[in-house]
Amino acid sequence: MGSTVNAQSRPERLHKWLVSGPPLLYLLVFFAAPVLIMVLASFRNPGDFGGLAPLFTQDETGRHLQLTLDSYGRFFSDALYARLFLKSFFYAAATAVVCLAIAYPLALLIARSPKRHRDIMVLLVILPFWSNFLIRVYAWIIILGPQSVFVRALNGLLGLVGIGPVTLLYTPFAVIVGLVYVHLPFMVLPLYANLEKHDPALLDAAQDLGANAWQRFWRVTFPLSLPGVYAGAALVFIPALGIFAIPDILGGTEGIMIGNVIKQQFLDTRDWPFGSVLSMVLTAVAVGLAGAAAWVARRQRV
């Protein structure tokens, strides 16, 4: 009997490897290996002309493995980089808060709309997200640029109350507007997914017990929606933290984030070890936060 089971499971195992082998191999070569090489690169010396110095050096005593913690030392000794991380953190947090403020009423409205309207309302939130990322960022150059109808009207109004004309493009403000615009759907969707499951009877009960509209929201709806809030905040905050194209296009010199410095290390300064250190710290922070968010979400559910 045992041999029959084995005879059946051997081709089964063969099929498993035939099917999962090729994608596994591809991702090992073109995803896992590059990431591991980058981890190793963060411990290597920068090359004389950019890139990496040789891993081994040869002298009369033999071959020597050249690994160093110099790049990590540089990161932790120079407050500039800690400040930069803090600044990126602040931009990403501000983005999450503004997204929450815009997304919450929208998600609530969709969740409380008749079932037949919900799909189309959600689709309308996702649709802009499918247009090219750069186009969506570019649009804000037009809107926030000094020539734009919007900015001239705004400055006209400000002029009436005696405030000088403001510049919006190439400022941290423009960066946060761009970040909010690009990440808004990531906040709406988890909020909607949560709010949609709320039992309307809870609100009826609260009303019967004399709660007014504000109390019903603040004491019933909002606490129940917290898992959606956390999920949305994580989905906005984490990608916003590592972005480089938005500050690059909208931020000018003042609005740069950690992603811009990583890009600079790889393409301009060509200090790969230090760029790798920055990427690894960024990833550690992002993965750590994602893990924390998942943990909080699981505890909330219990």
Place this chain on the structure above:
Amino acid sequence: MSRRSPWMWAAAFFAYAFLYAPLVIVVAYSFNDSRLNAEWVGFTFDWYDRLFHDEKMLIGARNSLFIGLTASAVSTVLGTMAGFAMYRYKARLLQLLVLAPIAIPEILMGVSLLIFFVLAGVVLGLTSIVLSHIAFCIGFVAIVVRARLAGMDESLTEAARDLGATPWRAFRLVTLPLIMPGVVAGALMAFTLSIDDFVITFFTAGIGASTLPLQIYTMVKISVTPEVNAVSTLLMLLTLALILIATRLAPGVLRAE
């Protein structure tokens, strides 16, 4: 009892306006007879005309098309296999490798592939871009295919096996036709993601090759003209068409996953 208050409607209206106004503005100015994206001067097709005579833009578009078609073809095959393996065999390592590229910061994947290709002696250009795009598209195809498999009636494949079909025949004649809408939707998704990708392409392109998004980036950085609006409008139309096809083939593909 309706729980939708007027302020909720107002806030939602603002949110939708915020989402769509920028795109409407980009499209509108692509027809404006002025170099500045400011005052409305008059209607024109000039920017489209200029776009179709812009050598660099055309090369970028051709490269994007080639990369998108190649990367989506390969990643659809590999992604379908991965989705099937994840569903049928609960392959843990594969699952991790499939989902990780979606979860980590995009810039990390870009720079690590840059190091990898340079150390491996691969000249940065079309080849390195295609290889990178396949790597990040596999996961998206796998997720869509696995979702389709999860919604499938398992007993159909079992019946085919009971009737003596080999696993391959059962897959080809029963499972594959049933999950085909998921596979096609995954392919369209991969194509869209590849055509749209900026960050990973930016790091793996080198000076050898340019794509449409890279070309848009250069234009946006150097000189903002309504030609960017024109190419943006055309790209939006293309994406919209692909989405319509995808939703036709697999309703629910675009919903929150």
